[in-house]
Amino acid sequence: MDILLVGAGLSGAVIGRALAEAGHHCTVIDSRSHLGGNCHMVRDEETGVNVHVYGPHIFHTDHAEVWGYVNRFETFQPYKNRVKTTAQGQVFSLPINLHTINQFYGKTMRPDEARAFIESQADTSITDPQTFEEQALRFVGPDLYEAFFKGYTEKQWGCSPTELPASILKRLPVRFNYDDNYFFHRFQGMPERGYTAMIADILDHPGIDLHLETPFTPEMAGRYGHVFWSGPLDGFFGYELGRLGYRTLDFERFTATGDWQGCAVMNYGDRDVPYTRITEHKHFSPWESHEGSVLYREYSRACGPEDIPYYPIRLVEEKALLADYVARAEREEGVTFVGRLGTYRYLDMDVTIRESLDTAAAFLGRDANQPMPSFVKAPL
Template sequence: MQKNIAIVGAGFSGAVIARELAQAGYKVEIFESRPHIAGNCHSERDAETGVMVHIYGPHIFHTDIERVWEYVNRYSRFMPYVNRVKAITNNSVYTLPINLLTINQFFGKTFRPAEAQAFLASLGDKTIENPVTFEDQALRFVGRELYEAFFKTYTVKQWGMQPTELPASILKRLPVRFNYDDNYFNHKYQGMPEDGYTSLVEKILDVPGVTVHLNTRFDPAQKDEYAHVFYSGPIDAWFNHAEGRLPYRTLDFEVFRDTGDYQGNAVINYCDNAQPYTRITEHKHFSPWEQHEKTLLYKEFSRQCEEKDIPYYPIRQARDKVQLERYVKVANEEPNVTFVGRLGTYRYLDMDVTINEALSTADKFLACAKGNERMPAFVIDPLA
């Protein structure tokens, strides 16, 4: 009798792998410790306001990967949505990412693109030839004034560390534009699933051969009952934290409701110390095609993740990667288990990358099964 496939976690990683394997003829059981599917992308209607709420904080879909965009559009109608973030610092409102409007407003100028580019270059610290830290990177490319206004304090609130403790690579993800484009992302495809992410995941899982067990934890001791296990939980938890707990940041949300339009925008960042929270998100603006008389908002607070918290952002400092290396070593020796997703590989992944890697993982498994080869513990190297 053929053993079933076990998948731990009903987020995008688990759902996509489950569907692909079920369509190939496998029986798949998904074990989800929470009372719902879709992981941290879970969304649901608020009973009081009717607003579609991103329960674990906002998720905006953006990608350049054709295969992924085509895949998610099979299961949901994606509505146009452009993320236009505003930032409040020193009692003024600006546009993020930093663009020509931000620069002109902040410095009281009317620069054209080339002028702004030359001006910003003149502010950069040329003595920093090879930026190592977040602060180095900011001072080198945007100068002290913009760094302190938009990045320094926000970074401390978000990561709980000084920018001198964080790698320069974090800031490399934040673009500076010398035009008036205020689209936070620059991907070809951007949008929101019309009925929310949970509906999207539900439709991905709607295939013969998949059984979902909610409110059910999977014990690693059960692995021998299955032909293979795909694990999207925290990699350190699989090994009972034998090498110590990998550090994450988690989020607390202060939810409040109001009438009308509270802030006029989906996301406003608070970049100075006037408030302890990092941003306020107004969820009805994530569904601009809907109309609601009332509104629901999240104040977002970041802190160190404790044992019973939901992990959000892997920190991945140098010492953490050394710890991760030890987990990767034992994981590679674990038979018939593949570690996937943000938590399983201890990497920050956007939704589109998560889906793309899940599709690649399913492809790899089917190829290994056909060739009677061993399925690796990682399809994507978490140390890369």
């Protein structure tokens, strides 16, 4: 079968590779001038640093099959994400751990003492946290919430934490030991040559044709037996019902000599600092050596029609509109919506790959007359 994959990021590449290896002919198109989607990396001409163009992506997973898959196409170097934050005139480590707690309160507590102390700070009257703020107040109390979460969250999401669901904060752990590794997954690392090189190798198959700077047009679908769409779900329908809400990022680049901030990621928790964080990209490739350094201040704001969508908002209004688009998508034939944009969900890279492998398996495993569903992973 001739298959069209819209989007040359992880979803399109992984699905396309699996189908091509099974004997299908796959055409992958992307409206951008590069492959890799928001994982795209490029060498900075001034410093030689391999830069994460759309913000840093650290690979972490508990899926042994996914880890084996990416290492099939790229050598992954060990890398632990150790985030720092500047708040209230001091630098702390994140996620909140025993060092953070002792430093913030000027104490020398052991794990059991710190656990009891934080529980004494928490608002135990909140038994079923519904909002981000309630979740934070219940589990860390007002002091740590104000220092590390409130201002950062207001900048990142452009609204009060009282308007955000508790589920956002549930992804951020509090540790009562000195482990400052931001992630807790078994497998963690960075691609030696970068994600763009890895995705180029995934797409390097005689059964795959790649066309960049090629926007999708509706008449294309009629020339293929099936379409896998990893662009914006609402974009497939020309935004006829309205636009799903996203946050986007603006990047302010600057360079330095030597080591400018001593870490890859420095968050800024105070509300009066307009940016959310500064990233120093040579620290993401510690096996390389560069005298120069390139850094980016990140500013979060509402995503406009011409902006790159990063984070789906998924509040009440967006979920209602999403339900309308999902219902419409399920009436479509010959197209499957995949990936972060196609399913309007925040997905880590390993989940994107896992779902892409599952989507390809579903396509290959169905009976000849069995239709492929619009969503292998439901957005709602």
